[in-house]
Amino acid sequence: MNPASLTKCHPWLMAKSLLTAALILPSINIATAEDYSSTVLKDGPLGYYRLNDSTERSNVNLNSGSAGSAGNATNLNSSAFAGAIAGDKNRGQFYDSSARAITPWNAALNPHESKPFTMEGWFYPASDQINAGQAVVANRYAYSGVNRQGWVIFQRAQDDTYAGKGGYEGVGWNFRMYRGSGGSAGLDVTSQVPFAIGKWTHVVVVYDPAAADGATVTMFIDGVEAASNTWVGDGPGYVANTDDHPTDEAVRGAAGLAFGSYNNTAPGSNPYFGGVDEFAFYDTRLTSAQILAHYQNGTNASRTVSYSSLVQASNPSVYHRLDELPATVGNVQNLGDLRNAGTAINTVQVQQQIPGVVAGGVDDGAFGYHFRNAGKSVTDIPWAAQNNPTEGLPFTVEVWVKPTSDRQNPGASLINNRYVASGNRTGWVIFQRAPNDTYSGVSGYSGVGWTFRMFTGAGGSGQDVITSLPYTVGEWQHLVFTWVPEADTGNGNWTGTLSAFVNGELAGTNPSALYKANQEPNEDASAPTDLAIGAYNKASGLGNNPFEGQVSEFALYNNYALTPEQVTGHFQAATNTQPTVNYSTLVLTSAYDGAGTQRSMPATYLRFNDAAANPVVNAGTLGSAANGALVATVNNSAGPASPDYSGFSAPNSAIATDPGFMSLNNPPGLNFLGQITLEAWIKPGATLGAKARIVSHGPQTLSSYTADNVSENGSILRSSEVFLGIKDGTDYVIGSDDGGTELSGMASFPIPAGDLAGTGWLHLVGTYDGANWNLYRNGIKVATAQSTFGAVHVDGAGWAIGSSGIGWEDNFTGSIDEV
The missing domain is CATH 2.60.120.200 (Jelly Rolls)
Known part of the structure; x- marks a missing residue:
């Protein structure tokens, strides 16, 4: 044959x-x-x-709506992100305050103000910042000194504890329209529905020009009508964007539609830090029944009709699934307050697209690491001061880990944030120890569980807390380590309490630990210390002492020690398929003081849900x-x-x-x-x-x-x-x-x-x-x-x-x- x-x-x-x-x-x-x-x-x-x-990578988000390629968007610096639709591996996009995407002006996105339209999207807020207001989607003509047209969606406060603080303009999501009269707004509606940081929200806005001077705009949150406003002022409450402005005024062209910040008429301003998925724009009014059906479909992993089919059935002019892989892949999105300054980089041998640990989670993930073939599977974050709070400040390291090997020699480094060059070591390392005490006779045995080792800045000796609890290879464990400083020794380090928690419970303490944080510059003027997951960092010999297993949900809290109650709450939320508050929300808001203080989230938070290359x-x-x-x-x-x-x-x-x-x-x-x-x-x-x-x-x-x-x-x-x-x-x-x-x-x-x-x-x-x-x-x-x-x-x-x-x-x- x-x-x-x-x-x-x-x-x-x-x-x-x-x-x-x-x-x-x-x-x-x-x-x-x-x-x-x-x-x-x-x-x-x-x-x-x-x-x-396809191995092609593009910075273009394709439109699958009726406007065709005229509705395509070009993105800058955005990254692929686990999407909103339950049970669907379709991706969304994450905008990290330096990222945006813009669809050039076209008539399909700007029907005349006498015509109805509906805007729909799924938003994942990752910051509670309200000052300045974050522009999630911007379709506004807003050059300096012009008569503004179009509309913007702003993220406002997550709840009313922010009232009275700078930038406060209500709770929830704000759809603001402009009426072609200077910079003044026209129709304006705010949902007034609290939302959760670190959780997808379905947002729909319906514009209905029932009468020339009595148009109504209605906002729906998670399928339910939340707020409505009818224009009662003089003249129209909304004027759509046009493309007939003089070129010396519209120096960067007519207003495009932007995700992640203001559009080309005020590029990069009011950036948004969060995800967007499944954006659709219709030149019709969706009914409340259609909107509810979309939400219910998107949150039902057992759907019989795909979410995209349901959207397409309503004939959107523009429909961005936002599932494209951008030209740059392999970076790991940092959802902490470091934002793009804390982007992590994977070596090619890191295994991605692994299911995460959060029970019932639709948007978490894990990475896999190994010690085979002399390879280096490491996720590395360059030096950042926020990842290295001074020894006089508290901090917390939280991570989920599933070891798949019991090798004890050399000691496996789960996470390494250590400086060694001068001999006076600083920073810290987490080592994997033995699953149980029957390993006491094997080479390299150093106890049971996990060791968090801090360094004092004087020689190479460390200050340890060890969990001492048995674990099972191949099973997930929740590890939390807190440092609470108590006194300056006068020798460049501090004494304090180092505590370890396993699966929500206190496992060990060192009440008299000494600690010296990494600094920049180092005392020998070497490169500032990086933070590595999966093996030693560059400062300690990149890839040495590799860990084999999977890692999920890593967070480093600067100037905050999780309380024992919070640690227990995090563990319970991750292991409960229907938690009262979802896990990522707890992580992002743990340090919130309840008094409207903004951006108190961890310095670094890696969910490991980034798309594989x-x-x-x-x-x-x-x-x-x-x-x-x-x-x-x-x-x-x-x-x-x-x-x-x-x-x-x-x-x-x-x-x-x-x-x-x-x-x-x-x-x-x-x-x-x-x-x-x-x-x-x-x-x-x-x-x-x-x-x-x-x-x-x-x-x-x-x-x-x-x-x-x-x-x-x-x-x-x-x-x-x-x-x-x-x-x-x-x-x-x-x-x-x-x-x-x-x-x-x-x-x-x-x-x-x-x-x-x-x-x-x-x-x-x-x-x-x-x-x-x-x-x-x-x-x-x-x-x-x-x-x-x-x-x-x-x-x-x-x-x-x-x-x-x-x-x-x-x-x-x-x-x-x-x-």
Whole structure:
């Protein structure tokens, strides 16, 4: 059979549970006269990864409304952000006070004031600043000294405790219209509904010019009418933007519509710090029933109609899903008060797009770190004074962590904010210690739990608090450490109390700790100290003492120590699917004094929900629940394509692996028992290791120690796996391992000469049909082996393409496509 004809046949065995292109068929089926992807999709795989996701990155937000490309927006400095729609992996955009996006003036966004319109959007406020008022969306003609036209949406106070403070103009969201008479406002409505910092809010404004001089504007919050105002003044209460201004007045053109600050007529002014998603503008009045339906759909992860379809059904002129990946990716958004001055940078080996820890959360995430292949997986924040409050000020470090290894030597650095160059160490480090005291005899043992080590500025010795509580590898823990200074020693450091909390409870204190904060400049004039997550920082040797596991929800509070009650409240909010106040709101508002003091949020707050540099869309039936992300690789290799492979279009992309891979995490829909089919197109390299995983579910990271050294309680001494791959560089294999007997169920086939380092693509399929593991090479069954079980549950490790499920091990050398 020649390569071109291979794509015209699609043999399969029956499968009860499906992964990738796994099919449900009563017998072998030959599919012809269809392209390859259509044939696969028709058979309903749970997961199907074409790996042809666009690698183009653009600073243009596309309009999918009726105005077409005239409604596109060009953004500056915005970043992709976890979106508002429950159960939908569609992204939004975050505006960090230096970012904005502008759609140039067009008639579709500026219907005459005698015509109705509706504005709709989802907003995620991340700051309580009211002075100056934050412009979320600005569609106003506002050059200096002109007759203002158009409208602006401002974020006002989150509640009435800000009354009487500078900038206070009510509670909630304010829609302000302008009437073409100097700088004076016309119609104006403020919701007067309190909102939560760190939580998405659905905001809709309906303008209804029922009469020439009696127009009404109504605001809806989370689907419900909140406030309405009718114009009773002289003349019109609103004049739409026009594009007929003299050029010497409109020096930067007619007014565009901007997200994140004022528009081109006053660029960058009144910046907004927060997220925007799913913005729509309609040249009609949406009804209250339509508005409620939109909100209910957006908050229902079990919807039967997609949110975007519902919006499109109302025929918006402009509809920005705001899900584009900007030209710059890989940065980590800081939601703390440092804002863009505290942006973190990932090394390419950091694994992103991992589900976060917050129960029922729609917008949190996690990053994964490792110590394999001499790699450096680090998230690094350059020096910032706010991340280094002086030793005479209190501070708090809060983080969620899921260790996936128990290695004790070298001690794993979870977070490092330490200076070492001169020998007089300053700052602090968090070290992972042993899961329990059965590790007391292993090399590097330094106690149980987690150590927060502060330095005194005199020599290299540290001042510790250790949690001393056992933990289980593969489970999330909530860690909080507080420093409360008490007295200046006169030696350049302070004495005070260092406390540690685990899962909401006090775990340890050091009531006489000494501390010296990092400073700038350092005493040896070296580069100021950075803060690193996942390993040592640059100041201590970037990437050394790496941590292996996942991290979520990191916050550093400057000049504030969380109270024990707050620590408990944070833990409870994250573990409760329906908390009274959501977790991110508690973090962002913990230090608020209730007296209207603005911007008291943490200096740094990383939610780890940033988009991966190269996300991969699942075309299978599980949809976005099983989306993936490429790690240290890009889908820019040439895959099977016409004319040699007629079932594929040209060009067709693939991924090159080793050391990169594709991570799928471990979605519930892909963690099952029994029948399964795994399929891929591969082009193996010349040399492969003892295990080269093409597709793998698991294994978990085994303990670094044997059962003779440590207790299985808290450690992983056995692991399970499902795999399609190459063994010893000599055999194709398909099978599973339940952690009892190595490769306890497997079919294998000797690799024919010419397959390794060949010029052509190979079609490899492995199945378990309920009784046998089977292997197919280029459409022909080449091996079968009886087995009493097929796919096994794998908890604590994910699916991966091109490596073991944990990533970074058993890498496949070559190219992979159409998994």
